[in-house]
Amino acid sequence: MENAQNTSGAESGEKPKILILATEACAYPGANYVSQTHTDYPTNAYIVRVLSPAVFPEEFYLRCFKKGIDGILVMACGHECPYPGAFERLTKRVSAVQEQMKERGMDIRRLRVCAICTVCAKAFLKEVNQMNELLTKLAAG
Numbered sequence: 001m002e003n004a005q006n007t008s009g010a011e012s013g014e015k016p017k018i019l020i021l022a023t024e025a026c027a028y029p030g031a032n033y034v035s036q037t038h039t040d041y042p043t044n045a046y047i048v049r050v051l052s053p054a055v056f057p058e059e060f061y062l063r064c065f066k067k068g069i070d071g072i073l074v075m076a077c078g079h080e081c082p083y084p085g086a087f088e089r090l091t092k093r094v095s096a097v098q099e100q101m102k103e104r105g106m107d108i109r110r111l112r113v114c115a116i117c118t119v120c121a122k123a124f125l126k127e128v129n130q131m132n133e134l135l136t137k138l139a140a141g
Contacts, residue, residue, distance in 0.1 A: 015044040016070035016135030018128065021053045022116070027075030029118040034125060041125055042132045045073075052076075054086040054093065061097045061111060070139075071131045075116040075124070109134055 022028040028049045034041060050056075053074045064072060074094060076087055091113055098108040114127050 015042070016132065016139060017068060018042065018045040018071045018073060018131050018135065019064055019069045020045055020047045020073045020075055020128070021050050021056070022047050022075045023053065023077050024049055024051050026077035026118055027116040027124070030075070030116045030120045030124050033119055034121045037121055039121060039125060041128045044132065045128050052086050052090075054090040056093075058093060058097045058100065061094075062100065065101075065106065065110070070135045071110045072112070073127055073131055074111075074113045075127070076113060077115065077117070107138060110138075 020027075020031070022031050028047070031047050053076055061072060074090065076090060094111060094113050098111060101108050101111065112127070112131065114123070116124050116127070
């Protein structure tokens with residue numbers, strides 16, 4: 001595999017692109033709740049509803065960075081996941097990806113796992129806004 005992108009793609013002056021993998025059971029309803037409360041969050045965040053992010057292989061994350069995604073938030077159910085052992089597999093996989101990111105000189109804060117529940121509007125907003133701020137700072141140098 002070719003080296004993944006080492007710096008933020010937002011360096012060209014664009015807003016950084018944030019991919020959110022939101023679990024169908026917890027985080028996606030949480031994101032929906034944010035919309036229902038008519039609360040704004042960065043428009044450069046793209047939400048993908050997934051059954052379980054544990055199914056994505058390590059290469060998936062590195063390819064996302066290579067193709068122009070600047071940051072990835074994996075919003076999961078945490079230890080309350082309906083799939084036994086999935087959260088543990090997910091955190092182990094993300095740790096392995098972060099090790100590969102270090103080897104490539106990439107900032108590991110660009111990939112983060114967080115637990116979001118169905119009514120966690122404040123937590124959802126905090127995570128998205130923090131990632132957006134981080135990526136903006138990284139792009140500024």
